[in-house]
Amino acid sequence: MSTKIKRKVDIAEITTSRTFLLVFIILTVYPILFVALTSLKSTEEFYTNVWLWPKKFAWSNFPKALIDAHIGAYFMTSLIVVAISVAIILLFGAMAGYALARLRVPFTGLILFLLLSTTFLPSEMVIMPLYIMMSKMKLLGSYYSLIIPYVGWSLPMTIFIFHRFFKTLPIELLESARMDGCTEAQTFTKITAPLMMPAIATCAIFSFVGLWGELLWASISLSMSSLRTIPFGVISFKSQFATDWGPLSASITLILIPLIILFLFVQKYFVQGITGGAVKG
Known part of the structure; x- marks a missing residue:
């Protein structure tokens, strides 16, 4: 029973x-x-056929979004900013995580706590001081005004993930490398680097997704500039073309393409990072 x-x-x-x-x-x-x-419907068909399959594919929506609405230029701006930001985040996050995990840095727990505590601050709290600082440095409206804050915002969680990853590596592996004459830099690059793909994939996806769709700071820092990131460009595109839903949806589809491609390439390592060493306690 x-x-x-x-x-x-x-x-x-x-x-x-x-x-x-x-x-x-x-x-x-x-x-x-x-x-x-x-994105494959004309605006006229959208109003008469909202939910069903397109009766006629309106492929012209994509050239209109890319060229007429300058989404192509905005796409390249976002790609440059996010790619550089993610590369810097991964490089410095990995080195800082390794140092905190394996170099016996004093007050490691306190350092991690302070780093993570910054991620709980509301973004509105740091926008005004950041704007004033960037204005005094004369960086507003440039690539630097996006890259520097993006790196600063994403580094704490990246450092934490790499720290937890390096903690899972056997200490004997690192000690044997040191006994063979490897410096800390050689141990990091030759021994641990080949093992970091799960942590790299996890941090890369989290950082890329968060920065690719960031709008608040981009709309403020680029408000007086001709530069536009793709989320900011889509907002401008919507106000410019009002209810032209076909090209607007085409531009949103273009935003999703890099995210899908990135995840398809690193999904294997991302799953390993989520379920294994990258966040293992």
Whole structure:
């Protein structure tokens, strides 16, 4: 009797979990599909055929978004800013995480606590001081006004993830390298670097996704400049073309493409980083 009851409970748990998972997938994927389908419709068809498959593919929406609305230029600006920012974040985050995990830095726990505490500050709290600082340094409206804050905002969590990753590496591995005459720099680059892909993938995706869609600071720092990141450009594009939903959806689809490509390339290591050493306690 108890076995039958347990089996029924297991079936109920599996059914419930799969139902929630299915609902979550639908809620996540459907908006993406909706935007992709809308990008292939003309504005006239959008108002008469909102939910169904396009009757005629309006491929002209993409050239209109890329050229007429300058989304192509905004795309390149975002790509340059985010790529440079992520590269700096990964480099310095990995070195700082290694130092805190394996070089016996005093007050490591306090340093990590202070770093992580900065991530809980509301972004509105730092916008005004940051704007004043960038203005006095005459960096507003430039690539530097985006890259420097982006690096500063993403480094604390990146350092924490790398720190937890390096803590999972066997200390014997590092000690044997030192006994063979390797310096700390050689140990870092030759011994630990080949093992860092899960942590790198985890940090790269988190940083890229967060920075690629960042709008608040970009709209403030670039308000007096001709530079535009792609989220800021989409806002301008919407106000310029009002209800031209086809090209607007095409520009949003273009925003999603780099995120999908990045995840497809590093999904294997990302899953390892999430479930394994990158965040293992």
